[in-house]
Amino acid sequence: MFNKLIENSTAKSPWLYHMNTGSCNGCDIEIVAALTPHFDAERFGCKLAGTPRHADIILITGPVTEQSKDRLIRTLEQVPEPYVVMAVGSCPNSCNVFKDSYSVAGPLEKYCHVDVSVSGCACKPEAIMLGVVKATEILKEKRRAMKK
Amino acid sequence: MSFSFPYLKYALGNLTKKTSCDMYPLKKKEVAPGYRGAIAYDPNKCVNCGMCMKVCSPGAITRTEVEKDGGKEITYRFDWTSCTFCGMCHDFCDEKAITMTDHYEMVGNAEDLVTVATYFKKTPAGKLTVSDDCVFCGLCAKNCPESAITVDRANKSWTVDEEKCVKCGKCISKCPKKALAFAKPQVKCGDDCVFCGLCAKNCPEEAITVDRPNKSWSVDPEKCVLCGKCVSKCPKKTLCI
Amino acid sequence: MEILIALVRILIYPGLLFVAVGGLLLAGIDRILVAKMQRRVGPPLVQPFYDFFKLMGKETIIPHHANRTAYLAAPVIAVVSLAVTMLFIPLGGFSAVSGTADLIVVLYLLTIPAVCVIVGGSASGSPYAGVGISREMVAMMSYELPLVMVLLAVAKKVGSLSLQAIVAYQFQNGCMLFHWSMIPAAIALLLVIPGEAGVQPFDLAEAETEICEGTLAEYSGAPLGMFELNHAMKIFVLTALFTALFLGGIDTGIVPLNVVITFVICGVLVWLCCSLPHAICARLRIERLFKFYWTIVAGLAALSLVLAWFGL
Numbered sequence: 001m002f003n004k005l006i007e008n009s010t011a012k013s014p015w016l017y018h019m020n021t022g023s024c025n026g027c028d029i030e031i032v033a034a035l036t037p038h039f040d041a042e043r044f045g046c047k048l049a050g051t052p053r054h055a056d057i058i059l060i061t062g063p064v065t066e067q068s069k070d071r072l073i074r075t076l077e078q079v080p081e082p083y084v085v086m087a088v089g090s091c092p093n094s095c096n097v098f099k100d101s102y103s104v105a106g107p108l109e110k111y112c113h114v115d116v117s118v119s120g121c122a123c124k125p126e127a128i129m130l131g132v133v134k135a136t137e138i139l140k141e142k143r144r145a146m147k148k
Numbered sequence: 149m150s151f152s153f154p155y156l157k158y159a160l161g162n163l164t165k166k167t168s169c170d171m172y173p174l175k176k177k178e179v180a181p182g183y184r185g186a187i188a189y190d191p192n193k194c195v196n197c198g199m200c201m202k203v204c205s206p207g208a209i210t211r212t213e214v215e216k217d218g219g220k221e222i223t224y225r226f227d228w229t230s231c232t233f234c235g236m237c238h239d240f241c242d243e244k245a246i247t248m249t250d251h252y253e254m255v256g257n258a259e260d261l262v263t264v265a266t267y268f269k270k271t272p273a274g275k276l277t278v279s280d281d282c283v284f285c286g287l288c289a290k291n292c293p294e295s296a297i298t299v300d301r302a303n304k305s306w307t308v309d310e311e312k313c314v315k316c317g318k319c320i321s322k323c324p325k326k327a328l329a330f331a332k333p334q335v336k337c338g339d340d341c342v343f344c345g346l347c348a349k350n351c352p353e354e355a356i357t358v359d360r361p362n363k364s365w366s367v368d369p370e371k372c373v374l375c376g377k378c379v380s381k382c383p384k385k386t387l388c389i
Numbered sequence: 390m391e392i393l394i395a396l397v398r399i400l401i402y403p404g405l406l407f408v409a410v411g412g413l414l415l416a417g418i419d420r421i422l423v424a425k426m427q428r429r430v431g432p433p434l435v436q437p438f439y440d441f442f443k444l445m446g447k448e449t450i451i452p453h454h455a456n457r458t459a460y461l462a463a464p465v466i467a468v469v470s471l472a473v474t475m476l477f478i479p480l481g482g483f484s485a486v487s488g489t490a491d492l493i494v495v496l497y498l499l500t501i502p503a504v505c506v507i508v509g510g511s512a513s514g515s516p517y518a519g520v521g522i523s524r525e526m527v528a529m530m531s532y533e534l535p536l537v538m539v540l541l542a543v544a545k546k547v548g549s550l551s552l553q554a555i556v557a558y559q560f561q562n563g564c565m566l567f568h569w570s571m572i573p574a575a576i577a578l579l580l581v582i583p584g585e586a587g588v589q590p591f592d593l594a595e596a597e598t599e600i601c602e603g604t605l606a607e608y609s610g611a612p613l614g615m616f617e618l619n620h621a622m623k624i625f626v627l628t629a630l631f632t633a634l635f636l637g638g639i640d641t642g643i644v645p646l647n648v649v650i651t652f653v654i655c656g657v658l659v660w661l662c663c664s665l666p667h668a669i670c671a672r673l674r675i676e677r678l679f680k681f682y683w684t685i686v687a688g689l690a691a692l693s694l695v696l697a698w699f700g701l
Contacts, residue, residue: 080609169428
């Protein structure tokens with residue numbers, strides 16, 4: 001019973017950690033917009049956490065640049081299980097227009113498993129929220145798999 | 149130390165007001181007019197000119213061509229996770245096969261976030277040609293339904309009457325030496341040409357060169373993809389494939 | 390039998406379980422009210438419960454540089470000390486433990502959670518936590534002085550350091566809030582509560598946007614959940630303390646009804662001193678926080694103390 005309680009709670013309290021790996025700020029603004037009164041992601045229990053240790057969902061924006069590559073890997077190592085990686089915008093998914101640039105080491109799939117992709121350039125806050133809702137389901141499944 | 153609380157009256161007033169939240173996943177939201185969302189692609193309109201691939205800055209559009217008898221199976225793949233939604237492909241598509249929809253809920257696995265469509269494009273047949281392997285057996289002439297082929301075994305000559313040929317391909321299938329084939333068709337310019345240069349301007353591959361002062365018109369068959377844009381753009385209707 | 394009753398008091402009512410559930414509910418009310426004031430819908434009422442249980446199920450990472458024992462013990466000690474504090478505070482005219490000078494015990498017990506945050510933060514060995522604990526220490530120094538002065542003013546007015554005696558005094562002479570000389574002290578305590586609980590304008594030690602959650606930077610999983618619980622319990626304990634000190638004279642004759650009324654008053658106090666500042670204020674700088682508590686708040690408390698000294 002206690003297990004079930006934790007499982008349900010995991011799906012209802014996703015804390016977000018936002019990481020910018022060389023984004024143009026377009027998607028970052030949309031993530032902040034998703035928390036404003038107009039969209040209010042807190043309805044799903046979302047909270048912007050300040051450190052990866054508190055995070056459940058890692059929102060990554062930007063094509064992974066050479067400078068941010070090591071930081072990205074180190075940050076993802078610090079997140080406690082279970083967690084979900086969400087690629088926000090076209091950049092982390094495919095490097096977008098920065099493809100084959102000398103300073104870009106992306107896309108994100110090279111360094112970690114991407115659970116949810118949200119595309120758009122920049123993506124709408126609605127799409128980010130839909131992605132978070134999808135991520136909570138994956139989070140619940142991961143917690144279930146962790147217990148087995 | 150001075151204190152002022154400019155937001156106090158709003159905070160207290162908001163306690164009784166209704167929320168300004170959209171309640172998004174429960175209530176679907178209409179997008180603003182002119183919003184560019186996911187790409188929709190109509191393969192029936194596409195002529196495979198490849199202009200969309202050329203203007204796409206992130207390289208989100210890929211094309212695969214599979215040769216099949218009598219034509220090509222062409223697949224266009226629009227990768228939403230790579231797209232910048234600039235709408236250039238839509239603007240440059242003369243046939244309006246590409247449109248930007250208002251679908252913005254592009255969420256899921258990266259593999260699912262694509263528009264893919266396949267269509268079959270018949271290669272227009274050119275002139276029937278014969279190679280050096282021909283043994284002048286006459287089987288082709290015998291099987292031709294229109295009697296367009298004449299073979300003279302004695303003089304080792306092989307001719308085809310282009311007026312009569314319907315390009316059915318029966319001769320090709322009957323040839324024992326596989327010496328017969330349709331040549332790659334070419335764009336041809338008729339006598340009515342006024343050398344306006346519209347065909348050259350609209351050619352996605354820049355295969356056509358028009359020299360107005362010298363009244364010359366030429367096409368580079370290597371570059372030509374036979375999309376037929378020049379034919380549809382010709383004001384004098386003198387171009388043909 | 391006596392041991393059993395003591396155990397029930399410590400673990401269930403009015404100890405650990407009661408404070409935990411009440412505190413988490415108050416934290417939920419706080420989050421909804423903040424959302425309401427910002428014209429949002431806000432999370433469900435039981436959201437702090439979800440947060441707590443989720444954190445219980447997460448992996449606990451202990452950093453290499455951390456002192457394992459202090460790192461893991463700090464949140465537990467904080468929660469236990471708050472549960473013990475509640476035993477001394479009369480809820481609806483009833484307190485589990487009473488002594489002759491329990492105000493002083495409450496004062497000491499209330500500093501333990503803050504000290505635990507400092508100990509846990511320094512044990513984690515993170516530079517962000519280092520900045521956080523220096524801020525927490527300054528904040529603690531700032532609000533301790535007015536808090537002591539408020540408690541002394543009330544004690545001087547009643548002439549006793551026992552909380553039970555203070556509540557009994559209010560039963561006879563009416564609520565302390567309606568004695569005009571005590572109003573400055575009540576306002577001072579209202580201003581101390583958000584500082585002590587570490588909510589928005591005074592949450593410098595856990596400023597997530599500037600120093601990555603400060604003292605809690607390295608905490609994850611169950612210990613972090615304990616600190617979340619600690620935060621929620623602190624709100625409940627402090628508002629209950631305010632009710633006992635200044636609104637202790639409310640009595641319907643039935644203890645459960647008194648407790649419910651107390652809880653409702655706690656909810657109103659949470660709105661007044663946690664949600665409202667959160668909704669309208671930005672985070673203060675550390676020296677402004679220090680100045681604010683040692684001038685305005687301490688001044689209000691000192692005014693009450695002087696008035697009480699002259700027997701007004």
